[in-house]
Amino acid sequence: MAITVARPKLNWRERMYLPAIAAGMAITIKHFKNMILGRTKVTMQYPEEKWDSSMPEHYRGAPALVRDTDGRVRCVACQLCEFICPPRAIKIVAGEIPSTDRFAKVEKYPEEFDIDMVRCIFCGMCEEVCPEQAIFLRKDYAITGFTRDQMVHHKEKLLEIGGVMHGVVLKWNEKK
Amino acid sequence: MSNQTANAPQMFNVQVDGVWHQFPKGTRVIEACEQAGSYVPRYCYHKKLSSPGNCRMCLIEMGLPKLGPDRKPELGADGKPVINWMPRPQISCAQDVAEGMGVRTNSPLVKECQRGVMEFLLINHPLDCPICDQAGECRLQEFSVEYGTSESRFLENKVKKPKNVELGPRVTLDDERCILCSRCIRFCQEIAKDDVLGFLDRGSHTVLTAHPGKRLENNYSLNTVDICPVGALTSSDFRFKMRVWFLKETKSICTSCATGCNTVIGTREDIIYRQTPRENDAVNSCWMCDYGRLNFDYLQSERRLLEPRIFLGDKFAAVDWPTAIAHAALQLKQFSGWEIAVVASGRMTNEELWLTAQLARALDVQLIDIVARTGPGDDILLSTDRNPNTNGARLLGVTSEPGAKLPVIAEAVKSGHVKALVALGENPIDFAISVEQLSDLPAFIVMDILANTATEHATVVLPSLGFAEKRGSMINGKGRLQRLNRAVRGPGNARDDWEILRDLLQALTGSNGIYSIDDVFRQMSEAVPQFAGLSLSKIGDLGVQVMQARESPPPPVDEASDIEKGEAKKPPGRSR
Numbered sequence: 001m002a003i004t005v006a007r008p009k010l011n012w013r014e015r016m017y018l019p020a021i022a023a024g025m026a027i028t029i030k031h032f033k034n035m036i037l038g039r040t041k042v043t044m045q046y047p048e049e050k051w052d053s054s055m056p057e058h059y060r061g062a063p064a065l066v067r068d069t070d071g072r073v074r075c076v077a078c079q080l081c082e083f084i085c086p087p088r089a090i091k092i093v094a095g096e097i098p099s100t101d102r103f104a105k106v107e108k109y110p111e112e113f114d115i116d117m118v119r120c121i122f123c124g125m126c127e128e129v130c131p132e133q134a135i136f137l138r139k140d141y142a143i144t145g146f147t148r149d150q151m152v153h154h155k156e157k158l159l160e161i162g163g164v165m166h167g168v169v170l171k172w173n174e175k176k
Numbered sequence: 177m178s179n180q181t182a183n184a185p186q187m188f189n190v191q192v193d194g195v196w197h198q199f200p201k202g203t204r205v206i207e208a209c210e211q212a213g214s215y216v217p218r219y220c221y222h223k224k225l226s227s228p229g230n231c232r233m234c235l236i237e238m239g240l241p242k243l244g245p246d247r248k249p250e251l252g253a254d255g256k257p258v259i260n261w262m263p264r265p266q267i268s269c270a271q272d273v274a275e276g277m278g279v280r281t282n283s284p285l286v287k288e289c290q291r292g293v294m295e296f297l298l299i300n301h302p303l304d305c306p307i308c309d310q311a312g313e314c315r316l317q318e319f320s321v322e323y324g325t326s327e328s329r330f331l332e333n334k335v336k337k338p339k340n341v342e343l344g345p346r347v348t349l350d351d352e353r354c355i356l357c358s359r360c361i362r363f364c365q366e367i368a369k370d371d372v373l374g375f376l377d378r379g380s381h382t383v384l385t386a387h388p389g390k391r392l393e394n395n396y397s398l399n400t401v402d403i404c405p406v407g408a409l410t411s412s413d414f415r416f417k418m419r420v421w422f423l424k425e426t427k428s429i430c431t432s433c434a435t436g437c438n439t440v441i442g443t444r445e446d447i448i449y450r451q452t453p454r455e456n457d458a459v460n461s462c463w464m465c466d467y468g469r470l471n472f473d474y475l476q477s478e479r480r481l482l483e484p485r486i487f488l489g490d491k492f493a494a495v496d497w498p499t500a501i502a503h504a505a506l507q508l509k510q511f512s513g514w515e516i517a518v519v520a521s522g523r524m525t526n527e528e529l530w531l532t533a534q535l536a537r538a539l540d541v542q543l544i545d546i547v548a549r550t551g552p553g554d555d556i557l558l559s560t561d562r563n564p565n566t567n568g569a570r571l572l573g574v575t576s577e578p579g580a581k582l583p584v585i586a587e588a589v590k591s592g593h594v595k596a597l598v599a600l601g602e603n604p605i606d607f608a609i610s611v612e613q614l615s616d617l618p619a620f621i622v623m624d625i626l627a628n629t630a631t632e633h634a635t636v637v638l639p640s641l642g643f644a645e646k647r648g649s650m651i652n653g654k655g656r657l658q659r660l661n662r663a664v665r666g667p668g669n670a671r672d673d674w675e676i677l678r679d680l681l682q683a684l685t686g687s688n689g690i691y692s693i694d695d696v697f698r699q700m701s702e703a704v705p706q707f708a709g710l711s712l713s714k715i716g717d718l719g720v721q722v723m724q725a726r727e728s729p730p731p732p733v734d735e736a737s738d739i740e741k742g743e744a745k746k747p748p749g750r751s752r
Contacts, residue, residue, distance in 0.1 A: 076306050076307050077307075077416070078305075078306035078311070079419045079422070080306075082422075083419070083422070094416045095416065096415065096416055105339070106307065107307050107339075107340060107416075108307040131305070131306045
């Protein structure tokens, strides 16, 4: 059913329109003057200019896997991030580290680690839940691709974005 | 609870957390508390094993009635005995209830004890939960949250112990995670009758290990993984495959032998990751054998039949289901009942066998039998009859003596009397029919799940489903009707066996009013007196006894039974 909206009753000042036009012109002229004097900051010329430098510390961009200073991939494929991920963007296949490997004592590593960036909502739950300090949200925000497959970040891509993380706990070093 | 006999057991009044309950004589205090609704945490106690009382997690406060000068219990204002509480806590797992006993499970003293025990257990625990397969179903995690503290006061270095030890072909040991509850040792001694595990060294340095020169390789070794309350013993097969919290659990039964152990199938996204036993005291207690437990890989085989196929002219053509069924029906209609033989399988469910019997009746087929399948059994669970539903086939009239008619069928195929052979889940090459004879048959209809030499020579191939992909019922060796449940979806275009048989029956005889598997069971329950009044849902999770045992039932599996060690301890080979 259609609803009839009552028109507001205008007083004589409003009906004349001229005061409103004058007020509007005043604002326009103020901006014009500021622009001429170079006081107004206009649109950032993205992508020639980027706002990366002014990004806050807590910015949540693309999730990424990190290595520690020993060069070990921190992730041990516990799959807690896969479990917590609200849009189910993460998919992990665990594997066993061979006994000849330098890090054999860690026993488990991610054979495959895929994050579907079409699904990712940048909530940061994976970083929060990670018991190994292995996944962090980095500052990358421009994630592009021509197909859905290109939008899936595989393990290599995630490690490339992540790089080396300093100052994390090296708890496995104490293990035999 | 060993003394619950039919003629009224002696009952004791016991006060649990201030409320008086009655328990039969012989009830363990820990069980009594659980029945009264006060769960007592425990690590070493397992109701099917003896109680060594070594984990100290089940400490409670206990008291006995205060006796007056006349040696009779003093009664309080409420007419109940006054309880004389013992000054120190007692373990509830090694104590039976007594008349007038009092138990406190959540007093400040008990809570302090539980906190202390948890702290001791975690002193040397490696805290490698992120890589531990037990995480998610770990008693140490659960009780740590419920009864422990959130931080450790210990600054000393943790004791290092062997990790990632291969204890046997199917069990991996991590000694740092072990809390020395000795459940696995007792299981091997008391249930598996294969004493291979023991503790070495003393104090903080105690480790679980196999006796020198021995390995944990008996056919029940994976039960130690189930009862291990922590991640010390883990399954090598399941190792790092999937975290347990992702698994969807479906109650079903094992179909690897006639025992029909009750199981839980753990799946995720239509892939089976593990099978674990489910408690049913009438069948398998809390255990199952490794052979049955690991016998599910073939369902994910590359050789699965995915599309119905018919042999037209000189080559196979993948067709849709109606065409395949119509083609099969057309081929069968060409021959009289004497020219057709049906080989069913003892691995089929009752519903499928019932429809097979109907089909045989509709075609007037006399040559119908199942393939007998035997293997070495033991006195614990594994039956010599490796068909899960031989009793069902007998009851539904598909066979009178499994395998007796197979030589007759083979002879008739050889001599050319039989012109149409219907093989349901069985390979005729197994009972001395050669490949040439099969390829010479004018009609050879195969319903199976895996491709084999026989399916290459079939005129019609009907892909069906495996045990974890369908619903249905089976009767185990002891005559107990049990239910299979669908845990995963079948692959490709494979269809439920009963639907294929129903469609074939309808193509031959017209509509029979069967639209669901419950309809099949209803029809069966009207015709078979043993199934009267039952339905698939009424079978329930634990099954119903419908027949007298045909084979001698295996002796009960509990600590009291005194069975000799089973001779046949063969490592689990995958069948099929």
